[in-house]
Amino acid sequence: MSESFSRWRARLLPGHIIGEILSKSWIDNAIPFLLLLLSIAFFSPRISDFFAAYSLEDNSRQLGELLLIVLGETIVVLAGGIDLSVGATFAMSTFACLGMFNALGWSVPSVMLGAAAIGGAIGLVNGLLIGYLRLRAFLTSLVTLIIVRAIFDALTLKYQIAVSMPNQKSDLWDFLGNGSWFGVPFSLALAAAIGLLCHITLTRLRLGWHIQAVGGARRSAYNAGIPVGRTVCSTYVLSGVLAALSGALYASRLGAAGSDTGVGLEVAALTAAVLGGVSLGGGRGSVVKGALGALIVTIVQTSLLRLGLGSGASEMILGILLLVAVAIDVKWLKNRLKVLAKVYVAPGYLALPAAEVVDERSPYALNDRLNAVELIGLGEIEGPEDVILDTAGNLYCGSRHGDVIRFFAPDHKKWDVYAHIGGHPLGHAFDRDGNLIVCVSGMGLYKVTPAQEIVKLSDETNRSWLSIIDDSRMRLADDLDIAPDGRIFFSEATVRFDVSEWMVDSLEARPNGRIICYDPRTATTRTVISKLLFPNGICMTLDGQSFLFAESWGCRITRYWFDGPNKGRSQVIMPNLPGYPDNINRSSDGHFWCAFVGMRAPTFDLALRMPGFRKRMVERVPHDDWIYPNMNSGCVIKFDLEGTVRDCLWDRNGVNHPMITSMREHQGHLYLGGSLNNRIGRLKLPGADPEWTGMRSYWQGGGA
């Protein structure tokens, strides 16, 4: 009763969605967005015309001017600095614009350029001192604030009247501060356009990545070769220019530059940035966060003014809001990863049929057949998940350092690094022309030419519309095989976990994996079969129209027709394996080898039928103590297309090959690999065809 309930619950309620949403990078914006909704909900019933057209237009104009400054401040804070001088830059720009327009009679574009130049110059002073001379940002920008403010005071004392007397009338100038397009004020339109540019720069252009890198970890950025001084300097220049632009709009709107212009503006900008969730320590933030914060500050300020509260009420309430926002933000920052770790794993329901008992009568009976292996590369190789041999007899395997290692024929004692790709190269296969095609976990599908050139074939497939996770990226490309027409079918074991956490996928027991096809004729990649339980080994059958694939947690081997009259059909040929199948490869007598990476155990099988238990375990028990499937012992079987087990090889004392991930037959020997092993085993197969090689079987001996 409770089992069928668990089954239906796991099927109907998509519990994995919560974890996936929390893992998205934009979830940080949820809190300021909530604050925004709260403030709107609080003020709109108290202010009768909150949403009236004139009120929205007014508020948007304020918002536009504040947003320009907040954008600049966000970028500076993102790079790990702080700019306290924006208020003085704003005032200086206002004064200069009035001077240029009224006293000197310049045209509007020249005035804007002049304002930007002044802002840029002040920003440059900040940038040179903070970026290149490495002075402290807080103190330096504070000093700049004081100095520029003093210059402003001195200039206004002398030229206030000359600068304020309007000398020319210009509709364009009035439009800057007071005009609107279809109800959208110019300041907001300008701020939105600049915000879009900044967002694209920050998220997709090199400068933006450099800024975030410098803010996130300055020393590491420096070590990685990023020009830290130049990047930091550019953020201050940008902040200065934006503050100056805002000052120009203000000058146009009010036409005056009194001595209290821009006072306290830096505090408002910082409040907006922090309310929006930009981290003052640097490295975390975005244009959207700054905009959300600016929106909240504008709404609160204008609403409090509208409600007619007494002096100081507005500032006090904003201060309290800032305190609350910072507290929530800090707590969220500290606990987000913890919450995510607990919530992300979403165990599902999986009922495997009862495993058969493995005793002396079973075809899987234990034996010592693998005791007689010769060892290759003992202690010299780490993590040879798959091995393959070419026509000359050289042996190739992957290593966990990201290399493809080549052991030279005929004795496989000397070796070199055939290619350094990265990640952990898993499945190998040779194509018709002797190119070595490799699935590299964490990276994708790669090709190594006989000239040892590395070519990336595919690291991106089509994204499914309903998936929250971006499943166009490949996380765990596992094994592959090549069809007669050159199409490469490879498995991606899971889309929800990276290669460092692949074992957790066993806990989930959800069909998170898929099989993808790369067509070299058109260089396109498409997902062929999805929703598989950790698809692992793939092997072409001899008819050239179908392939076998193993599902590790599904404990079954399926045959799928990709061509011919049965195209699209799949048939489970071995439904209830006693272990977790890994790679599958051809044998010389027309059948197939399959390695078991581990054997099923009753406890774990029972746990898979109790998703509630596994969920509670994930929440309460430390990661290292979670229940996992047995992956300490396995065997190699030979089976045929009817699903009959024809042979079974064990290493009973477990010294050389306790856990086997792949086996490859070549010229009468069987080569064994293990992804956690530090050796390759070679076993002589009595009675096997001494001339049989994989290359000949696939390509009739063609290639290198």
Add this chain to the structure above:
Amino acid sequence: MRLNIVIGGLLAMMAFALAALPAHAEFDDGQINKTSALLKGKKVGFVPISMGFDLPQAWYEGLHRAAELYGFEVLVREANWNVQAGAQAINQLIGEKVDVLIIQPPEMLAYAKLVDKANAAGISVIQINLKSPNTGDAYVGANWTEIFKREAQGITAICSRDKGRNGKIALIQGALATSGSQIGSQALKEFFAGRKDIDVVADQAADWDASKARAVAGTILKQHPDLCGFIGFWEVQDIGIAAAIKEAGLQGKVVLVTNGGGEQKSNCANVANGNFTMDVSYDARGQARDLTTVVESLLQNKPAPPGSHPIGIYSPLTNIDKSNAALGCWSLDGVKRDGP
């Protein structure tokens, strides 16, 4: 007998007529009903520099008492000395379509465009005690040129070289962008231009802030220890100058002339205790009365279109010095209790 019937009938008619009259009939003097009808339900917006000092509080007393009496609404918005916030408040009030807008511009040009915007939206604009170059519909307040002429005359009468002193005076302006300050500065420049008996040795600004005024005055006194006097621009700010003079131990020796609203504590008390030598009062209590009068006038006689016939109601000025400090001021508490 017939006479009795006639008299009885007349009496009956009179009784009938009397009974037909409403129970509490106010005597209609021919105007009160029209005025009440025109004032009832109207909205008046009020955006002073801040409600936190004596002048706007006095003006507000006049406004809200009239509002309670006649049934119109006064919407006060607190700008808290901030030009930006004040401009925003005015924009909001324009959007709310008030009938009359009263503003006190902290800077000469800050609200100039907003005055025109309000007029264009059909709202009458009154500017109180400080004005933009464009008047709107009315200006109720002081004639700043006249005030500063009086201040200049007052200080010249004491500090002039012709009177035996050294003629050195210092100017401490308010916020340079404020119209009162600009007009004052201009007026003083014209007054002292070409004069041989007075030297303006320093000209600084204190932004209407008493602490800043004190710092500036202190510095000037150090530079010119033999300074004869200061011309201050507002009594609330110039308390700082008085403090600086006291600190330098020169009280009674250095002259300080200023101007203000005439409230007892800020004005007459300071003149009586020697902080100020002379304080030109523009009587904010009287201004409250004037303001209310103009508001009621504009509400009953809406100019068509608004802004077409601006008027100026300039406040009478009184020079307060030791001779009339006892009775020359009004008290804010009294005004709050009994009205202006």
